[in-house]
Amino acid sequence: MGTERYATPDAETVAAVVGEAxxxxxxxxxxxxxxxxxxxxxxxxLGPGDRLLVAKPDGTFLVHKPANHKPVNWMPSGGTVTAxxxxxxxxxxxxxxxxxxxxxxxVRVHETYGLTRFDAAxxxxxxxxxxxxxxxxxIEAHPEELEEGLRVVEHERETKYGYxxxxxxxxxxxxxxxxxxRVQATLTHFDQLKRYVSLYDDTGDVRGMLVAxxxxxxxxxxxxxxxxxxxxxxDFETEADGTNASLADFS
Amino acid sequence: MGTERYATPDAETVAAVVGEAxxxxxxxxxxxxxxxxxxxxxxxxLGPGDRLLVAKPDGTFLVHKPANHKPVNWMPSGGTVTAxxxxxxxxxxxxxxxxxxxxxxxVRVHETYGLTRFDAAxxxxxxxxxxxxxxxxxIEAHPEELEEGLRVVEHERETKYGYxxxxxxxxxxxxxxxxxxRVQATLTHFDQLKRYVSLYDDTGDVRGMLVAxxxxxxxxxxxxxxxxxxxxxxDFETEADGTNASLADFS
DNA sequence: GTGTTTATTTCGGGG
DNA sequence: CCCCGAAGTAAACAC
Numbered sequence: 001m002g003t004e005r006y007a008t009p010d011a012e013t014v015a016a017v018v019g020e021a022x023x024x025x026x027x028x029x030x031x032x033x034x035x036x037x038x039x040x041x042x043x044x045x046l047g048p049g050d051r052l053l054v055a056k057p058d059g060t061f062l063v064h065k066p067a068n069h070k071p072v073n074w075m076p077s078g079g080t081v082t083a084x085x086x087x088x089x090x091x092x093x094x095x096x097x098x099x100x101x102x103x104x105x106x107v108r109v110h111e112t113y114g115l116t117r118f119d120a121a122x123x124x125x126x127x128x129x130x131x132x133x134x135x136x137x138x139i140e141a142h143p144e145e146l147e148e149g150l151r152v153v154e155h156e157r158e159t160k161y162g163y164x165x166x167x168x169x170x171x172x173x174x175x176x177x178x179x180x181x182r183v184q185a186t187l188t189h190f191d192q193l194k195r196y197v198s199l200y201d202d203t204g205d206v207r208g209m210l211v212a213x214x215x216x217x218x219x220x221x222x223x224x225x226x227x228x229x230x231x232x233x234x235d236f237e238t239e240a241d242g243t244n245a246s247l248a249d250f251s
Numbered sequence: 252m253g254t255e256r257y258a259t260p261d262a263e264t265v266a267a268v269v270g271e272a273x274x275x276x277x278x279x280x281x282x283x284x285x286x287x288x289x290x291x292x293x294x295x296x297l298g299p300g301d302r303l304l305v306a307k308p309d310g311t312f313l314v315h316k317p318a319n320h321k322p323v324n325w326m327p328s329g330g331t332v333t334a335x336x337x338x339x340x341x342x343x344x345x346x347x348x349x350x351x352x353x354x355x356x357x358v359r360v361h362e363t364y365g366l367t368r369f370d371a372a373x374x375x376x377x378x379x380x381x382x383x384x385x386x387x388x389x390i391e392a393h394p395e396e397l398e399e400g401l402r403v404v405e406h407e408r409e410t411k412y413g414y415x416x417x418x419x420x421x422x423x424x425x426x427x428x429x430x431x432x433r434v435q436a437t438l439t440h441f442d443q444l445k446r447y448v449s450l451y452d453d454t455g456d457v458r459g460m461l462v463a464x465x466x467x468x469x470x471x472x473x474x475x476x477x478x479x480x481x482x483x484x485x486d487f488e489t490e491a492d493g494t495n496a497s498l499a500d501f502s
Numbered sequence: 503g504t505g506t507t508t509a510t511t512t513c514g515g516g517g
Numbered sequence: 518c519c520c521c522g523a524a525g526t527a528a529a530c531a532c
Contacts, residue, residue: 044380069328122300122302183292320512326525438521
């Protein structure tokens with residue numbers, strides 16, 4: 001679509017552009033010197049400095065410092081962003097609010113180096129491969145990769161202690177509780193499997209299986225000690241459908 | 252400091268400005284129509300659409316869609332961002348790389364609506380209150396809020412299974428392992444406490460206490476079944492020192 | 503560097 | 518709405 005740029009805009013322009021743009025579905029970015037105050041799940045204060053502000057029409061608001069992936073302050077989508085001119089100082093004040101949880105982010109703008117309205121059109125969704133969900137699909141289709149004769153009885157079985165990834169049955173009919181991880185297994189993952197298996201402690205023989213590409217010796221030992229099994233599934237075929245476009249010739 | 256703005260810059264300008272600005276410690280933002288391809292921990296593809304790009308001098312790179320708090324694609328700090336003109340298409344291509352884990356993000360820019368260089372100066376750190384660390388301080392100062400006669404023996408006790416928040420002793424001298432959460436307790440928090448308590452299983456009577464503002468019924472039941480205790484600590488006084496500056500008169 | 507834990511986690515899925 | 522668990526989690530901190 002396109003952008004509209006305001007260089008060193010005055011307070012009234014900042015308030016007007018932010019309000020209109022968001023209302024009309026555009027993204028607003030601003031390079032400013034500002035102070036920030038947050039009050040909600042915690043509370044905090046950020047003294048004067050140069051930051052990049054991003055406001056999206058869905059209520060998302062971000063305050064970025066010159067370093068780090070995460071914004072120093074923010075409001076997730078679903079809230080409302082308003083911009084006004086403070087009566088006392090004559091400076092722009094941007095407030096992002098939200099309920100559940102009730103929280104409030106106030107940005108007092110001391111200097112606006114620049115302001116950009118971006119009418120962005122983007123109906124395309126991100127397509128991802130190699131997720132844990134795909135690993136689940138693969139296991140459901142190829143349970144024998146984990147063990148000869150294994151049969152999946154239920155996927156994502158709900159129990160009173162949470163959701164079991166797979167409830168299965170081995171060649172001799174013994175139930176097997178399976179927890180799947182896409183990354184190297186950790187003690188927390190072992191804990192999780194142990195929690196599920198403990199449900200069946202009194203009902204007799206149940207096996208517990210932790211499936212991951214790898215696990216540290218510590219985790220393997222913990223499994224052995226607890227009578228659980230670690231099964232390495234280092235790689236799994238992605239059920240590629242070949243319909244995804246792709247950028248050619250990586251360098 | 253200030254900004255420099257380039258409206259609908261050509262490919263050579265994009266490549267040059269991005270390279271120079273990042274090298275000289277400035278933030279670059281760009282409003283573009285682009286495709287994105289990621290390959291690393293997973294892999295993914297984002298088809299053509301309008302996005303906001305943010306590149307920081309520390310190697311952080313963000314691709315934002317018009318909605319949501321989280322960038323649709325990104326590279327955390329520590330990597331390197333390079334910009335070039337693709338020989339085949341003549342279009343700008345921005346590549347962010349990183350090792351450990353090895354990953355790569357490629358943005359093929361089809362149209363550049365605008366490009367901004369922002370020389371930001373920000374030496375100020377964010378000051379936060381109401382964190383879990385402050386909740387620890389409060390409990391250490393007021394253990395009787397959890398239980399009459401409770402005495403803290405050790406804070407952040409290291410064990411072979413990680414750090415126990417508090418190792419305490421009740422009125423009758425029985426050891427109590429305490430896990431503290433600032434948010435509503437979840438099953439993973441229960442797991443964590445259970446893991447710590449299991450360390451002392453063979454040494455005799457040890458109590459396990461999960462402290463949080465609230466917990467779901469499922470978590471409370473898991474605690475009961477496992478012989479652990481949930482203690483609700485809905486609110487705690489912040490030890491305000493009053494030294495933090497603050498924005499006045501909230502509306 | 504690995505390992506563990508927190509986080510204003512965000513996000514999505516299911517009941 | 519809440520509950521639960523994944524995430525390309527990131528970032529801090531200890532070893």
